[in-house]
Amino acid sequence: MNNRRRVAVAAFISIAILLTGVELVNVCWANFTPPPPELPPIYIRENGSIEPPNAPIQREGDCFIFTGNVTGYCLWVQRSNIVIDGSGYVLQGLPNRTAYIMYGMVLKGVTNVTVENIVFEGLNIGLYVINPSGDAPCSNILITGNVFRDSYYGVSLGYQSFNNTVSKNTFTDLIPYAICLYSTNNNTIIENSIVNNRVPADSLFASTPGVHGLGCGTIAFDASSNNTIKGNNFQNNTRVVELIGDSYGNLFCQNNFIDSSVVLMLPYPPPFDSNRWDNGLMGNYWSDYKGVDSNADGVGDTAFTVDGNNTDYYPLVAPVSIQSSEPSPSPTPASAASPTPNSTPTQQPTSAPSQTPDRVQVQDFAPVLIPAGMSFLALVVVGLLVYFRKRRAV
Numbered sequence: 001m002n003n004r005r006r007v008a009v010a011a012f013i014s015i016a017i018l019l020t021g022v023e024l025v026n027v028c029w030a031n032f033t034p035p036p037p038e039l040p041p042i043y044i045r046e047n048g049s050i051e052p053p054n055a056p057i058q059r060e061g062d063c064f065i066f067t068g069n070v071t072g073y074c075l076w077v078q079r080s081n082i083v084i085d086g087s088g089y090v091l092q093g094l095p096n097r098t099a100y101i102m103y104g105m106v107l108k109g110v111t112n113v114t115v116e117n118i119v120f121e122g123l124n125i126g127l128y129v130i131n132p133s134g135d136a137p138c139s140n141i142l143i144t145g146n147v148f149r150d151s152y153y154g155v156s157l158g159y160q161s162f163n164n165t166v167s168k169n170t171f172t173d174l175i176p177y178a179i180c181l182y183s184t185n186n187n188t189i190i191e192n193s194i195v196n197n198r199v200p201a202d203s204l205f206a207s208t209p210g211v212h213g214l215g216c217g218t219i220a221f222d223a224s225s226n227n228t229i230k231g232n233n234f235q236n237n238t239r240v241v242e243l244i245g246d247s248y249g250n251l252f253c254q255n256n257f258i259d260s261s262v263v264l265m266l267p268y269p270p271p272f273d274s275n276r277w278d279n280g281l282m283g284n285y286w287s288d289y290k291g292v293d294s295n296a297d298g299v300g301d302t303a304f305t306v307d308g309n310n311t312d313y314y315p316l317v318a319p320v321s322i323q324s325s326e327p328s329p330s331p332t333p334a335s336a337a338s339p340t341p342n343s344t345p346t347q348q349p350t351s352a353p354s355q356t357p358d359r360v361q362v363q364d365f366a367p368v369l370i371p372a373g374m375s376f377l378a379l380v381v382v383g384l385l386v387y388f389r390k391r392r393a394v
Helices: 001-029 367-391
Strands: 041-044 055-059 065-066 074-077 081-083 090-092 104-106 111-116 119-123 125-130 139-144 147-157 165-167 170-182 189-190 193-195 220-221 228-230 233-235 239-244 252-255 255-257 262-266 304-309 311-314
Touching: 074 081, 104 111, 119 252
Parallel strands: 041 074, 065 081, 074 104, 081 111, 090 119, 104 125, 111 139, 119 147, 125 147, 139 165, 147 170, 165 189, 170 193, 170 220, 189 228, 193 233, 220 239, 228 252, 233 255, 239 262
Antiparallel strands: 055 065, 304 311
């Protein structure tokens, strides 16, 4: 009789636990919000074809030329050894940034591509260079003479891309990053104008400085090494540099750091002093440098302390003259319409934020809670069965 009672109690508890698990799953799925879709695609295929054919892009040999603004589309580039000339037209997202994940252009596993004369506006990521696992390296990309504005990220050089150049572009009104380098080496960031990228006081990015993903660096390095940042104008930015993870051997020289409130260095991992702020002859111009130049050679007599672990030993006493460029004017009024978005992409980039950086959604946690909760319930049921079996054996 006691054994039957124990079995009945175990069965009742097991059923109750299973019902609780079912309810947990229902609650999680009821609060699960699917991530927004990406913008529908325009493709430059590997064979040079353009899809859809009515996209406002015209091919002339190995040059692909915009013939009008592109609104509400992401341009996927799958062909190497080409030039993409925006002719001064705008590549822009839709007004509601939370309705779509908005990439402006994605270069995926290509080499020797030049992107020039485009205004990237109102996007999550303006230009995304990626090298997904199994694809050919994404290298020798030249990004020049473009404007990136009013977006979250300007340029993102992604996983294992290398030997790329970002030159003579303008970056403004970008939060949190103008340029982001993730696991990428041997790139050159040169003669860009990076101005007026300021974090509002009520922004999430301003509330918790020094935390990866919550800080705001005009240029962010994450596991990225041996890159050269030279001849850029950083002016009126909330923060300038964010070094994260195993980022070392990066050289900063002949840049202007003007009225940019913080040069942010995240204190891990050591060594902290493995990035250089001068080339042995010239460093950077710092608007808050208080030293003097007694021999009038253009270099201050005393070093400039970037932070406790980083020093510019050859600070410049006058700003560097930097020649950046803007996109050439459109040859005709920018009235050509993009194709009407009617579908979501069949292909998605990897290693990118899945939602806008300043919001957290339930879907971030639901996929974890459901299997974790069910695993816990299963362990409880198995434990009860083992317990009662041992009791009955005794």
